[in-house]
Amino acid sequence: MTELEKHSYDVVVIGAGGAGLRAAIEARLAGKKTAIISKSLFGKAHTVMAEGGAAAAMGNVNSKDNWMVHFRDTMRGGKFLNNFRMAELHAKEAPDRVWELETYGALFDRTPDGRISQRNFGGHEYPRLAHVGDRTGLELIRTLQQKIVSLQQEDGGDDRLRVFAECTVTDLLLDGSRIAGAVGYYRETGEFVLFETPAIVLATGGVGKSYKVTSNSWEYTGDGHALALRAGATLINMEFLQFHPTGMVWPPSVKGILVTESVRGDGGVLKNSDGKRFMFDYVPDVFRKQYAETEEEADRWYTDPDNNRRPPELLPRDEVARAINAEVKAGRGTPAGGVYLDIASRRPAEYILKRLPSMYHQFKELADVDITEAPMEIGPTCHYVMGGVEVDPDTAAAGGTVEGLFAAGEVSGGMHGSNRLGGNSLSDLLVFGKRAGEYAALYVDRLGSRPAAPAAAVDAAVEAALAPLVRENGENPFDVWSDLQQVMQDLVGIIRRKSELEESLKLLVDLKERIGKVSAPGGRRFNPGWHLAIDLRNMVLVSECTARAALEREESRGGHTREDFPQMDAKWRQVNLVCSVGQAGEVELVRKPVPTIRPELLALFELSELKKYMTDEELAMLGDASAESTGRPGQPAKDGE
Amino acid sequence: MGSVRKFRVWRGDAAGGRLEDFSVEVNEGEVVLDIIHRLQATQAPDLAVRWNCKAGKCGSCSMEINGKPGLGCMTRMSVFADGETVTVTPLRTFPVIRDLVTDVSFNYVKAREMPAFAPPADLKPGEYRMKQVDVERSQEFRKCIECFLCQNTCHVIRDHDDNKPAFAGPRFFIRAAELDMHPLDARGDRKETAVDEQGLGYCNITKCCTEVCPEHIKITDNAIIPLKERVVDRRYDPLVWLGSKIFRRTA
Ligand SMILES: Cc1cc2nc3c(=O)[nH]c(=O)nc-3n(C[C@H](O)[C@H](O)[C@H](O)COP(=O)(O)OP(=O)(O)OC[C@H]3O[C@@H](n4cnc5c(N)ncnc54)[C@H](O)[C@@H]3O)c2cc1C
Ligand code: SF4
Ligand code: SF4
Ligand code: FES
Numbered sequence: 036m037t038e039l040e041k042h043s044y045d046v047v048v049i050g051a052g053g054a055g056l057r058a059a060i061e062a063r064l065a066g067k068k069t070a071i072i073s074k075s076l077f078g079k080a081h082t083v084m085a086e087g088g089a090a091a092a093m094g095n096v097n098s099k100d101n102w103m104v105h106f107r108d109t110m111r112g113g114k115f116l117n118n119f120r121m122a123e124l125h126a127k128e129a130p131d132r133v134w135e136l137e138t139y140g141a142l143f144d145r146t147p148d149g150r151i152s153q154r155n156f157g158g159h160e161y162p163r164l165a166h167v168g169d170r171t172g173l174e175l176i177r178t179l180q181q182k183i184v185s186l187q188q189e190d191g192g193d194d195r196l197r198v199f200a201e202c203t204v205t206d207l208l209l210d211g212s213r214i215a216g217a218v219g220y221y222r223e224t225g226e227f228v229l230f231e232t233p234a235i236v237l238a239t240g241g242v243g244k245s246y247k248v249t250s251n252s253w254e255y256t257g258d259g260h261a262l263a264l265r266a267g268a269t270l271i272n273m274e275f276l277q278f279h280p281t282g283m284v285w286p287p288s289v290k291g292i293l294v295t296e297s298v299r300g301d302g303g304v305l306k307n308s309d310g311k312r313f314m315f316d317y318v319p320d321v322f323r324k325q326y327a328e329t330e331e332e333a334d335r336w337y338t339d340p341d342n343n344r345r346p347p348e349l350l351p352r353d354e355v356a357r358a359i360n361a362e363v364k365a366g367r368g369t370p371a372g373g374v375y376l377d378i379a380s381r382r383p384a385e386y387i388l389k390r391l392p393s394m395y396h397q398f399k400e401l402a403d404v405d406i407t408e409a410p411m412e413i414g415p416t417c418h419y420v421m422g423g424v425e426v427d428p429d430t431a432a433a434g435g436t437v438e439g440l441f442a443a444g445e446v447s448g449g450m451h452g453s454n455r456l457g458g459n460s461l462s463d464l465l466v467f468g469k470r471a472g473e474y475a476a477l478y479v480d481r482l483g484s485r486p487a488a489p490a491a492a493v494d495a496a497v498e499a500a501l502a503p504l505v506r507e508n509g510e511n512p513f514d515v516w517s518d519l520q521q522v523m524q525d526l527v528g529i530i531r532r533k534s535e536l537e538e539s540l541k542l543l544v545d546l547k548e549r550i551g552k553v554s555a556p557g558g559r560r561f562n563p564g565w566h567l568a569i570d571l572r573n574m575v576l577v578s579e580c581t582a583r584a585a586l587e588r589e590e591s592r593g594g595h596t597r598e599d600f601p602q603m604d605a606k607w608r609q610v611n612l613v614c615s616v617g618q619a620g621e622v623e624l625v626r627k628p629v630p631t632i633r634p635e636l637l638a639l640f641e642l643s644e645l646k647k648y649m650t651d652e653e654l655a656m657l658g659d660a661s662a663e664s665t666g667r668p669g670q671p672a673k674d675g676e
Numbered sequence: 677m678g679s680v681r682k683f684r685v686w687r688g689d690a691a692g693g694r695l696e697d698f699s700v701e702v703n704e705g706e707v708v709l710d711i712i713h714r715l716q717a718t719q720a721p722d723l724a725v726r727w728n729c730k731a732g733k734c735g736s737c738s739m740e741i742n743g744k745p746g747l748g749c750m751t752r753m754s755v756f757a758d759g760e761t762v763t764v765t766p767l768r769t770f771p772v773i774r775d776l777v778t779d780v781s782f783n784y785v786k787a788r789e790m791p792a793f794a795p796p797a798d799l800k801p802g803e804y805r806m807k808q809v810d811v812e813r814s815q816e817f818r819k820c821i822e823c824f825l826c827q828n829t830c831h832v833i834r835d836h837d838d839n840k841p842a843f844a845g846p847r848f849f850i851r852a853a854e855l856d857m858h859p860l861d862a863r864g865d866r867k868e869t870a871v872d873e874q875g876l877g878y879c880n881i882t883k884c885c886t887e888v889c890p891e892h893i894k895i896t897d898n899a900i901i902p903l904k905e906r907v908v909d910r911r912y913d914p915l916v917w918l919g920s921k922i923f924r925r926t927a
Contacts, residue, residue, distance in 0.1 A: 076726070077784060077820055079734045093802075134801035140793030142811045142818060142858070149805035167815065174818060175731065185792030199785075223773050252728045286705020288749075292731050399734075400750060402705060557722025560689060561774040564721030631889040 050238030052080035053464030056179035063471025085172025088164025089461035091129035095150040100161040102126040109544025113452020117646040119426035119632040121450040132465035134349040158456040160303040199311035206496035210486035214439030218496040225559020234475040237442040247419035247524040256570040257577035259446035267436035271448040273422035274584035275594040280355035281417025284373035303378035307367035314347035356415040358415035373414030421446030431471035453593025503568035512568040520641030538588040580614040605650040682761040709748035711771035724775035735823030756893035767828040794862035817854035826885035846885035
């Protein structure tokens with residue numbers, strides 16, 4: 036076996052964002068010797084970027100809020116494709132997870148009576164997001180980071196809980212079907228390291244870096260998704276990606292950076308290059324009743340929401356993103372390929388400065404645009420992946436053939452269905468991070484014999500990772516990456532169609548081959564070209580899952596829009612698309628039924644609402660079931676109330 | 677729109693290095709980190725640099741630009757004159773790993789030496805009650821993105837490696853102040869710790885740390901000075917005197 040640094044742990048957590056840190060704390064509290072591995076420095080994970088807040092039905096601002104309302108909002112947001120049990124656990128446990136952070140030292144913004152303040156957000160019926168100004172993610176990361184330090188202080192060192200920063204895991208090791216360890220390399224030195232462990236928690240975040248325009252950081256190369264697949268786990272619903280409608284598009288330096296939804300909430304409107312306020316042309320039939328038809332009515336809504344309907348700029352994220360996309364495609368975009376978001380001509384400068392200080396600052400510093408005088412250029416940006424590792428809702432254990440693998444946070448799938456509500460990610464990290472740590476520890480307790488990492492697999496992992504370094508005259512990995520991003524952006528982007536998806540799959544095959552041949556000269560020491568070469572292997576595999584699933588799902592729902600199948604289809608609500616990797620590394624896709632929602636949870640919804648999502652057969656069965664369990668009339672209502 | 681500009685980037689490692697000259701395309705609206713990325717993509721794929729968010733939120737991309745410590749992702753190219761050569765070097769206070777990447781582990785060691793938040797024994801989760809006005813002072817310090825630019829700039833360690841063991845640095849003085857001002861922290865000895873264990877006495881309030889902080893945290897005025905003042909309240913003056921004496925000896 037290759038000579039390399041070796042460590043032995045009970046539980047290894049890959050990822051130091053909210054999910055990973057919370058998992059590690061729990062595993063350590065359960066008495067397990069725990070390691071945290073992270074591609075970047077401790078405290079820098081992507082979670083740091085979250086702004087708005089963490090959703091938890093504490094009821095501090097509106098006492099009518101409770102877990103049932105939160106559950107309902109989450110299921111609606113996900114268009115009922117969510118794993119209902121995850122949504123249930125999430126809604127029930129989020130308040131405890133947020134309160135716990137205060138005992139670690141977090142300082143959330145307060146209500147007048149001294150409790151944690153909560154703010155309104157899209158899709159949440161009541162003010163629900165615990166927050167610290169617009170830097171909630173930073174507070175979350177720092178709090179968990181400091182809790183880990185405090186545990187290390189209790190232990191008098193880091194023997195029981197250690198952070199391996201700037202260390203990238205490239206392969207998981209199996210003993211039969213059981214997790215036996217992980218191989219990684221230190222970015223600083225390029226030296227390899229072996230972690231022997233029976234239990235691994237994946238908390239590696241998302242996939243956005245496969246797209247040209249994204250709000251995500253370089254870490255989001257889908258490593259955890261790919262590691263899981265190669266270890267025999269399964270991914271679900273990879274077709275669902277959230278494109279946030281308003282990302283910056285100009286200047287190039289900031290393309291993709293998020294522009295908060297509040298700009299529109301506070302009066303900003305979308306205009307095309309003809310100066311037309313185009314959203315009125317894009318109100319879908321299902322929403323027609325709730326949205327204004329004229330600019331006059333829309334403008335009156337801001338001051339008199341009871342007697343006027345909402346401006347169409349405030350349609351759900353997916354609708355607005357699609358409309359912007361269509362305008363640009365029709366040639367009515369800005370020079371940089373976006374549309375205008377104009378608040379300057381609609382609100383006085385003082386108002387803008389007071390309501391949107393951070394946006395003012397962001398545009399001033401990064402774009403040299405004064406948003407009190409000029410419109411912003413914006414366009415959709417790839418923001419969040421709803422799909423991910425298929426997990427058991429209670430234990431976070433990965434599905435498929437592997438044992439000892441757990442997943443939490445953005446890398447896991449199911450919780451958010453086809454579309455995530457703002458604020459539900461940070462709470463998801465805490466709830467399922469804790470569960471993953473807890474059940475990984477329990478798995479280790481129940482383990483008979485400790486699995487052993489086969490030497491040959493370690494050698495193979497090291498050899499595969501080193502290949503781009505020793506290969507000569509191959510392509511520059513940055514060029515291949517750029518091409519991959521273009522394929523995903525153009526062909527598997529926000530609006531999808533059969534021919535383009537088929538085309539993307541062909542191109543991905545070529546890209547896979549090219550990725551196998553890249554060279555990264557410059558030695559092992561902190562060599563970004565080499566790091567990228569390794570990440571590319573994961574990006575292309577996960578991209579293929581997204582393209583395959585997007586081609587398969589012949590409907591439009593949440594974060595998946597098919598131009599050739601523009602409607603939501605109740606039959607497809609019953610289907611999860613599940614990807615695995617076969618012997619030869621090929622992606623296999625199967626359909627699996629979505630778990631049936633328990634009757635007492637379904638009873639939280641009006642029948643008229645369920646009718647929008649469910650098939651006639653389901654509704655008929657539901658009628659029978661609910662007649663028994665909840666005493667609701669045995670027949671579904673005849674038409675929508 | 678694009679123009680070709682001159683860049684000088686420090687390349688090398690612990691064993692030594694040199695400034696390397698590049699001519700590189702610069703487009704309107706770009707920041708220094710964009711140019712470093714363009715160099716990676718087109719001329720030097722192994723050029724080492726840290727970054728994560730590219731939005732001034734993670735504090736990874738700290739570097740020295742024309743000798744001035746700053747974030748690469750928040751330094752716009754338009755602040756430089758057209759013909760001006762832009763020189764980019766790694767943080768000086770920390771050992772170089774490669775190119776623009778330095779070994780900042782000093783800061784993590786200091787973080788581990790800092791006594792953690794002590795939760796009040798009599799309150800259960802969910803029972804914490806604090807007024808917004810009372811948390812705001814500590815919240816200012818919790819805006820810190822741990823870019824370590826203040827640590828890099830502070831002359832106590834910038835040119836005096838031998839002070840490092842005894843001096844935690846401004847980033848951890850604001851942590852001490854944050855906990856000191858936390859309405860529910862159960863420890864009452866934050867200031868004493870700052871003096872006895874963090875080396876607060878070395879600081880002679882030059883305010884250089886405050887000037888480089890990208891989060892505009894008033895490190896000196898709002899953290900260091902109040903910490904020092906409160907120590908005066910509680911302690912005998914001779915210790916403050918001793919603190920400034922130590923500083924004079926080492927400066
Ligand atoms: C601009 C922006 C604003 C947002 N605002 C909100 C908000 O207000 N509310 C909300 O709920 N959500 C928000 N989100 C979404 C939310 O921030 C993320 O979904 C969430 O932080 C993901 O956390 P995580 O713990 O799953 O992973 P991350 O925090 O992304 O951490 C991933 C970790 O895995 C590590 N890693 C990855 N691959 C490897 C590997 N191969 N080896 C070793 N380590 C690896 C990384 O280094 C990192 O430490 C926002 C997202 C963005 C982009
Ligand atoms: S004020 Fe104190 S901590 Fe800040 S740079 Fe000056 S000496 Fe260092
Ligand atoms: S206090 Fe300011 S300069 Fe110092 S590490 Fe924090 S953000 Fe950076
Ligand atoms: S990359 Fe995050 S602060 Fe510059």
